[in-house]
Amino acid sequence: MKKVSIIYWSCGGNIEILANVMADSAENLGAEVTLKHVTDATVEDVLEADSVAFGSPAMDENNIEQQEMQPFLEKLKDLPIKNKNCVLFGTHGWIEDTFMKFWAHTMKSYGLNLIGELIVKESPTKEQLKQAKFLGEKLAK
Numbered sequence: 846m847k848k849v850s851i852i853y854w855s856c857g858g859n860i861e862i863l864a865n866v867m868a869d870s871a872e873n874l875g876a877e878v879t880l881k882h883v884t885d886a887t888v889e890d891v892l893e894a895d896s897v898a899f900g901s902p903a904m905d906e907n908n909i910e911q912q913e914m915q916p917f918l919e920k921l922k923d924l925p926i927k928n929k930n931c932v933l934f935g936t937h938g939w940i941e942d943t944f945m946k947f948w949a950h951t952m953k954s955y956g957l958n959l960i961g962e963l964i965v966k967e968s969p970t971k972e973q974l975k976q977a978k979f980l981g982e983k984l985a986k
């Protein structure tokens with residue numbers, strides 16, 4: 846059974862919706878899923894998982910959320926996570942894809958193997974929810 850960890854930061858709920866859809870679809874494929882707001886997450890959640898997903902809105906001048914998500918991810922920098930499969934998902938209010946490009950670049954530099962990205966303007970559309978479901982399945986395979 847694949848172990849999948851989905852760790853996110855959300856205030857208004859848009860990221861949380863995507864996280865829940867991914868978790869449900871991974872679980873439906875038989876994965877053991879850990880779904881946590883980053884406040885409750887530990888690095889062990891990442892280390893022990895076969896694949897991980899991180900979700901954050903664009904905040905603080907088009908970066909990922911800086912108070913909790915950024916410090917959490919920075920802790921992964923020197924940990925043995927090389928080649929672990931990873932999905933990134935983000936929402937934004939007004940920027941387009943620069944936020945995701947920069948974030949993906951950083952996570953690749955930590956050694957993660959990016960298997961999917963999803964970027965959504967505010968609330969996800971039906972099509973974007975389908976994409977989230979697909980990414981959840983990818984995490985579980």
Ligand SMILES: Cc1cc2nc3c(=O)[nH]c(=O)nc-3n(C[C@H](O)[C@H](O)[C@H](O)COP(=O)(O)O)c2cc1C
Pocket residue numbers: 854855856857858859860861902903904905906907908936937938939940966967968
């Ligand atoms: C304090 C704050 C700062 C934000 N900063 C940005 C930003 O720099 N760039 C951007 O595109 N959107 C920005 N947004 C919009 C959020 O990325 C967007 O509303 C997102 O969908 C929120 O996700 P959530 O509902 O999961 O919390 C900001 C929103 C808030 C509340």
